[in-house]
Amino acid sequence: MPQLSDKGRLMPESPIRKLVPYAEVAKAKGRTVYHLNIGQPDIKTPEVAMEAIRNCQEKVIEYSHSAGNISYRKKLAKMYQNIGIDVNEEEMLITTGGSEAITFALMTCLNPGDEVIIPEPFYANYNGFAVAAGVNVVPVTSSIENDFALPAIEEFEKLIGPKTKAVVICNPNNPTGYLYSKEELNQLRELILKHDLFLFSDEVYREFCYGGEEHFSAMNLEGMDQHVIMMDSVSKRYSECGVRIGALITKNKEVIKTALKFAQARLCPPAFGQIAAEASLETPKEYFEEVYNEYIARRDFVVAALNEMDGVYCPTPKGAFYTVVKLPIDDADKFAQWILEDFEYNNQTVMVAPATGFYATKGLGKNEVRIAYVLKKEDLAKAMVALAEALKVYPGRTR
Incomplete structure (x- = not known):
């Protein structure tokens, strides 16, 4: 065999x-x-999304643009702008779930054999995405003893070597539920700038922050436009896990241009998923x-x-x-x-x-x-x- x-x-x-x-x-x-x-x-799932699928008038389910429908991207950009994240429709790719956004980011920014540092415990599928991209995961351990707060920056420093190209965070965190503060993210900012790394920020749980805590997006870290790549998804926000629609967002034009080539290779994100996701932007407060x-x-x-x-x-x-x-x-x-x-x-x-x-x-x-x-x-x-x-x-x- x-x-x-x-x-x-x-x-x-x-x-x-x-x-x-x-x-x-x-x-x-x-x-x-x-x-x-x-x-x-x-x-x-929001009724507006279900209605959009039920009432779809398309005669042919066509390919969309490889970056996703322009109408959806424009509305999505507006949604981000409304929560203080200044991006436009040219600074994002619509992906087949947040999973594809993470995979595209890894393949765009790292070579096989390069290393990415991730605070552990982390979303288990990061391991699979890294294997698919030929990238090595280097863990930095957080502890239940302090409720899984961001490890000390000194612990990150110890792990950085010539193959280190990026840090991945999930905020709020899956699996721990920890929410990184603005102060913790600014500590990471200093590390990223010092070593000229990428920061991949998985923010799919942004809406779920409790006890008066506010979410601070890595996209709003000062001086980090060329370093931050945000990954997002409709799966949890609208309880739409099965529509498989995510997004890769960054101000870095070279990242978008290069990631688009991977997007073209898989042709386009799901058509009905984009219809549901676009309609979901009209979900009432x-x-x-x-x-x-x-x-x-x-x-x-x-x-x-x-x-x-x-x-x-x-x-x-x-x-x-x-x-x-x-x-x-x-x-x-x-x-x-x-x-x-x-x-x-x-x-x-x-x-x-x-x-x-x-x-x-x-x-x-x-x-x-x-x-x-x-x-x-x-x-x-x-x-x-x-x-x-x-x-x-x-x-x-x-x-």
Whole structure:
């Protein structure tokens, strides 16, 4: 048999999706599985988006411009301008989800063998994007002990070498829910300028900032126009994960010009996705207020419930709709499989994402899981009871 590629061999499994077969078996047994493992909100997609798809009058579903429909880009630019990010339609590419925006950024700015520094734990698919681009991820570790704040700049400095070309941040953070402050971002700014690096800023959870905290975009860092590349997506903002529409935004004209060549190679972003995304820009303010209040309630409930469990520590997320939780367990991967395979409480169980998959450093996250509080409160309540009962009887409990 012919040999497969090194990239195929190195491509990591999704820590979020690899347990799906165990969940399917549990469901086949008649058990209710509460999915706390994946950022798939149960919030309704805005009606304006659904209506735009239902009422589409196109006679032919044509290719769009490789950079995305100009009408969408103009409206999207206006949306950014309204929140203080000064960009125009020529300074963005519409992509097939935020995932493609990240991949395009890596392939545009880094050569195979170059290095990108990422605070860990980080969105697990960054590993896959890096493998696809032939780029090496160099982690700088944040800690649950200080709720996953940005690591000290001195720790970044220690990792910078001749192959270092970029730093990636996700703000608010997936998987931790941490929100980087303006002060932390300005510390990164000094580092980026000192070493002439790119800063990739994944800001798909911008709208989800809690407790009076405000989001500060890396696009607004002074003197960073040629260094910052922002990645965005409609997936979480409008609960439209399946339309697969994202964006790559930067003031750096050479980056846009070069990334467009990758965009041309894949022809265009999804047509119906762009129709839905453009219509979503007309979503009424009340929608966001309702969604925001719902997530605040879910966050507060889950954090309180987790911290009431013996031996559990859950930081209070400042943004997104995730939290990384420390559990009294020996091995998060074993626990996540066991709770699906061998455990049930009132014929119910939960699916969590082992945090090991969000770290690049081997051995980290073994007693941590990511929980996505994307279910309605009634389901979250049942899930928390099941999790608490599971921890009482798990054979690998550590205390």
